[in-house]
Amino acid sequence: MKAVVCQSYGPPENLTLEQIPDPDVAQGQVLIDVHAAGLNFPDTLQIAGKYQFQPPFPFTPGAEVAGVISEVGEGVTDLNVGQRVMALPGIGGMGERVxxxxxEVDPIPDRMDFTTAAGFGMTYGTSIHALKQRAQLQSGETLLVLGASGGVGLAAVELGKAYGARVIAAASTDSKLEIAKQHGADELVNYGDGNLKDKVKELTDGKGADVIDDPVGGDLFEQATRCINWKGRILVVGFTSGTIPKYPTNLALLKGCALVGVFWGAFRQREPQVSRENTQELFKLFEKGDLKPYVSQTFPLEQYVAALNVFVNRQAMGKVVLTVRD
Ligand SMILES: NC(=O)c1ccc[n+]([C@@H]2O[C@H](COP(=O)([O-])OP(=O)(O)OC[C@H]3O[C@@H](n4cnc5c(N)ncnc54)[C@H](OP(=O)(O)O)[C@@H]3O)[C@@H](O)[C@H]2O)c1
Known part of the structure; x- marks a missing residue:
């Protein structure tokens, strides 16, 4: 089968497209004919050797896919050959089979196509875990989302609205903010000029946001710690800025607020039942029309370099998906 292969750490240009053997199906696994593979910022970290989970070489990147089950391993009783599914294999997604x-496999709702399904699991899964289990976001609270037009960010905007929050979307350009607005954001903050804190304070009568969802880190995190409301929760989701910020703990004391870590992968391993309930809730919200997954760009498998560089170049909006077969 055709697959993207990482032989050594580097940028997307370092990867190769190769013919490799089909993977073997072990006990408790299924084989999926991949129709579409969802890409995520962490893919760019993993191929560069900068992610928390680094598989041995050679490996095929790609954490999430949608496709059709073509083989079922021993001991699998609840999935069948021919079923349309989305899956979170962790690695191996950028190839024809995984x-x-x-x-880690879920049947896809009937009205969800493969392209949408391929990009659904990780961003919505992370953001529902962040807002529900970690922040315990309440209806009527103010939610500030940084990087609000990115994959994780846009999912947080939609979920925040679904949970009845007033959502302030923050991003670096007006065109990115326009996407967040189309997906339900109540207020928009352009932090392209470097100013987040004062604008958020202005929108919240000086109080700050109750929950801040931060997939960006760096200087924006520092500012976020200064526009959090009394008893607020700051969600540490990621560091796309490239800088892991330091936290002045006196601010936690002064605001009576909490710094809350979000690690969706570990959550799925440690609390599988709650994670499954989250997925079912996401499917219901999708069916109701509360979630409108936005795939901004699709690329054929062969154009994996251009697709991954969308993330590297800070251009991703919603989801970027590789189409692998029709
Ligand atoms: N904690 C978890 O369990 C978990 C799970 C999944 C993903 N994540 C993390 O969540 C973050 C977002 O992932 P994603 O797939 O949603 O990424 P994405 O679609 O690329 O969105 C990331 C956003 O970060 C902002 N950004 C700021 N500086 C950037 C830079 N130098 N390069 C690229 N983007 C930059 C961009 O918005 P602006 O231009 O508007 O600033 C962009 O929209 C990543 O750090 C990822 O590792 C965490």
């Missing part, structure tokens, strides 16, 4: 633990 194996995945059955527990």
């Amino acid at each position: 194996v995945c633990k059955a527990s």
